[in-house]
Amino acid sequence: MTPRIFVYVGHKNGIADDCAVELLAAAKTISPITRPTAVVAGCGPEFDRVCESLRSSYAEVWKLAHDNLAYPNAELIRKALLKVLPSNNIVLVPHDHFGIDLAPGLSIKLNAAFVSDVVQLEGVEGSALNAVRQEFGGQVSTHVRCDLASGAVVTVRPGAFKPADNMLVSGSVIDKSGELGTLTSARRYLQTLVAEAGDVDITKHNVLISIGRGIQDKDNVGIAQELADVLGAAVSCSRPVVDAKWLEKSRQVGSSGKTVKPKVYLACGISGAFQHLAGIKGNPFIVAINKNPKAPIFQVADVGIVDDILEFLPELTNKIREMQSVTAK
Amino acid sequence: MEILVCARRVPDTSENEITLNSTTNDIEREELVYSVNESDNYAVEEALQIVDRTGGSVTVVTVGSEEDEEILRREMAMGASHGILLSDPAFTGSDGRGIASILKAFVAQGHYDLILTGVQADDGAAQVGGMLAAMLDYPFASLVNSIEVLDGKTLKVSREIEGGNKEISEIDLPCVLSIQTGINEPRYVGMRGIRAVASLTIPTYGASDLGVDASVVGKAGARVQRVDYYVPALGKTAEMLSGSREENIDRLVELVAAKGGLQ
Ligand SMILES: Cc1cc2nc3c(=O)[nH]c(=O)nc-3n(C[C@H](O)[C@H](O)[C@H](O)COP(=O)(O)OP(=O)(O)OC[C@H]3O[C@@H](n4cnc5c(N)ncnc54)[C@H](O)[C@@H]3O)c2cc1C
Ligand SMILES: Nc1ncnc2c1ncn2[C@@H]1O[C@H](COP(=O)(O)O)[C@@H](O)[C@H]1O
Numbered sequence: 001m002t003p004r005i006f007v008y009v010g011h012k013n014g015i016a017d018d019c020a021v022e023l024l025a026a027a028k029t030i031s032p033i034t035r036p037t038a039v040v041a042g043c044g045p046e047f048d049r050v051c052e053s054l055r056s057s058y059a060e061v062w063k064l065a066h067d068n069l070a071y072p073n074a075e076l077i078r079k080a081l082l083k084v085l086p087s088n089n090i091v092l093v094p095h096d097h098f099g100i101d102l103a104p105g106l107s108i109k110l111n112a113a114f115v116s117d118v119v120q121l122e123g124v125e126g127s128a129l130n131a132v133r134q135e136f137g138g139q140v141s142t143h144v145r146c147d148l149a150s151g152a153v154v155t156v157r158p159g160a161f162k163p164a165d166n167m168l169v170s171g172s173v174i175d176k177s178g179e180l181g182t183l184t185s186a187r188r189y190l191q192t193l194v195a196e197a198g199d200v201d202i203t204k205h206n207v208l209i210s211i212g213r214g215i216q217d218k219d220n221v222g223i224a225q226e227l228a229d230v231l232g233a234a235v236s237c238s239r240p241v242v243d244a245k246w247l248e249k250s251r252q253v254g255s256s257g258k259t260v261k262p263k264v265y266l267a268c269g270i271s272g273a274f275q276h277l278a279g280i281k282g283n284p285f286i287v288a289i290n291k292n293p294k295a296p297i298f299q300v301a302d303v304g305i306v307d308d309i310l311e312f313l314p315e316l317t318n319k320i321r322e323m324q325s326v327t328a329k
Numbered sequence: 330m331e332i333l334v335c336a337r338r339v340p341d342t343s344e345n346e347i348t349l350n351s352t353t354n355d356i357e358r359e360e361l362v363y364s365v366n367e368s369d370n371y372a373v374e375e376a377l378q379i380v381d382r383t384g385g386s387v388t389v390v391t392v393g394s395e396e397d398e399e400i401l402r403r404e405m406a407m408g409a410s411h412g413i414l415l416s417d418p419a420f421t422g423s424d425g426r427g428i429a430s431i432l433k434a435f436v437a438q439g440h441y442d443l444i445l446t447g448v449q450a451d452d453g454a455a456q457v458g459g460m461l462a463a464m465l466d467y468p469f470a471s472l473v474n475s476i477e478v479l480d481g482k483t484l485k486v487s488r489e490i491e492g493g494n495k496e497i498s499e500i501d502l503p504c505v506l507s508i509q510t511g512i513n514e515p516r517y518v519g520m521r522g523i524r525a526v527a528s529l530t531i532p533t534y535g536a537s538d539l540g541v542d543a544s545v546v547g548k549a550g551a552r553v554q555r556v557d558y559y560v561p562a563l564g565k566t567a568e569m570l571s572g573s574r575e576e577n578i579d580r581l582v583e584l585v586a587a588k589g590g591l592q
Binding site for chain 1: 340342343346347348349356425426429448451452454455456457458459460462463464467468469470471472485487488489490491492493494495496497498499500501504507510511514552553554555556557558559560561566567568569570571574575577578579581582584585588589590591
């Protein structure tokens with residue numbers, strides 16, 4: 001028998017995260033007949049609206065209202081969950097900056113197994129949950145078998161499960177706040193600092209020349225800038241380029257960087273990790289140039305070229321310059 | 330401050346193409362270049378910088394085998410005072426919970442004010458740090474991208490959240506933090522530094538030294554197991570341009586122009 005499934009739903013400004021419907025879809029792939037329970041934590045009128053809104057997709061919505069839960073501090077929310085969640089269940093949590101904070105510790109405290117960042121769920125077989133994960137930045141996938149004997153906490157990759165339509169239900173909100181008691185934590189939230197705007201706003205450009213670790217050295221960044229200059233484009237990048245301080249943080253595309261919506265995206269020496277792809281929206285025309293023919297970026301690109309960017313990009317720049325000088329004449 | 334950094338040796342993804350072995354029960358490990366996991370190296374650098382400011386010492390620990398000693402030496406060449414190997418045949422095949430249990434047993438024998446891990450190992454699940462914290466009943470913060478020591482009892486930490494925003498919190502010591510890449514600029518380790526620590530003996534502890542609960546470690550104790558590795562066949566793949574470089578450039582220019590990318 002499939003254990004009961006709980007879905008942790010985050011929210012912001014009175015609106016439930018997209019993960020609410022994605023994780024519902026994920027739960028249905030564990031068992032089509034399951035009626036998962038949403039669990040939400042927060043406080044205030046906006047939070048009440050979130051609970052109400054979830055009634056159209058979840059049969060049961062467990063509401064954890066507490067003054068100390070106004071900000072989603074995972075350390076406090078873990079404690080709150082432990083007060084209400086029964087054991088031996090499956091708990092689904094989004095694999096985002098909050099889930100990474102909450103879930104591993106939650107699994108220990110629930111004495112449940114833990115599987116992180118699943119991209120596919122293949123149902124329950126005997127007392128095992130079969131799932132698919134990726135390793136090495138998406139270069140390989142692996143089937144994993146998770147022992148459900150004492151339940152499981154599973155984090156689910158955002159965007160991996162497509163929400164199903166017309167699953168309308170008229171669920172009920174069950175207020176569990178009374179079970180929370182006092183909630184304190186040795187980690188106290190102070191404030192959120194909004195990322196600084198950089199010299200160039202990559203979110204406003206139609207063409208992005210995006211460079212990854214394949215650019216190899218700070219001195220080579222100019223190669224991409226020259227191409228961007230002839231195209232009237234901007235240079236963006238993946239995370240390692242920012243980590244190495246070759247470009248400012250404001251140039252980073254991805255889940256911990258900017259979300260961009262260009263028309264054309266040239267991914268140069270970028271492998272195509274999901275945290276990077278998460279920042280590319282609006283279905284642009286993606287060109288991937290990478291010296292490894294098996295790089296995962298080729299699975300999402302429209303056009304792929306296997307080449308060394310340090311040689312390819314300057315030649316591309318020259319070609320465009322030539323064309324421009326011809327038309328200028 | 331006494332700081333423990335948990336580190337792991339992984340195949341270096343920036344140096345290797347990862348492929349499957351012939352029985353697809355593992356990746357092909359012949360000829361892989363290994364190095365210290367990227368975020369773990371940032372964690373060691375962060376620990377060294379904290380100790381530079383406040384005093385104390387840095388210990389680096391890994392659960393692994395003799396081969397993994399090389400990363401301990403590397404981190405000692407960076408400036409860590411001690412490198413510790415936790416190794417036992419019984420540990421082979423442990424899942425994340427197993428690794429965290431072994432680390433917990435080690436922590437319980439010493440006294441550390443601060444424990445750092447990397448956010449995630451390249452072949453990992455971003456789990457060991459959070460699990461270790463829960464087992465120790467220490468507060469935890471993940472994805473940490475700056476640390477300020479307020480006093481002997483509290484840190485001010487920043488977590489990286491969506492859009493590059495920063496979540497600032499205070500956290501009481503002792504605690505566990507998982508360190509994100511980019512938090513600092515790890516110092517360079519030269520050959521001379523490596524040679525200076527090459528002959529040091531690395532203390533090694535096994536299951537009985539640590540008093541590890543045998544039921545949670547090793548393959549038998551693992552609740553999560555890999556069944557196989559594979560490379561998924563994906564529906565959509567790129568149109569690969571396979572002409573000469575010149576031909577590819579011409580075609581690319583055409584395509585990009587058609588998409589409005591040329592002005
Ligand atoms: C919590 C979290 C948040 C993250 N957020 C982000 C994010 O917002 N944005 C982001 O980008 N990443 C993010 N990452 C990191 C992400 O997982 C990947 O590690 C990263 O995207 C890899 O960057 P890359 O493709 O440039 O480097 P790699 O994965 O190292 O790939 C480099 C590629 O360059 C190719 N190459 C090398 N040399 C050349 C050459 N001369 N010519 C052509 N090709 C070459 C290689 O074949 C390889 O495919 C995050 C990670 C975590 C854990
Ligand atoms: N075998 C190990 N020995 C020591 N530390 C480890 C080990 N495995 C994981 N860690 C630590 O836990 C972090 C997260 O790893 P993981 O949960 O496997 O992604 C790593 O960056 C290391 O700091």
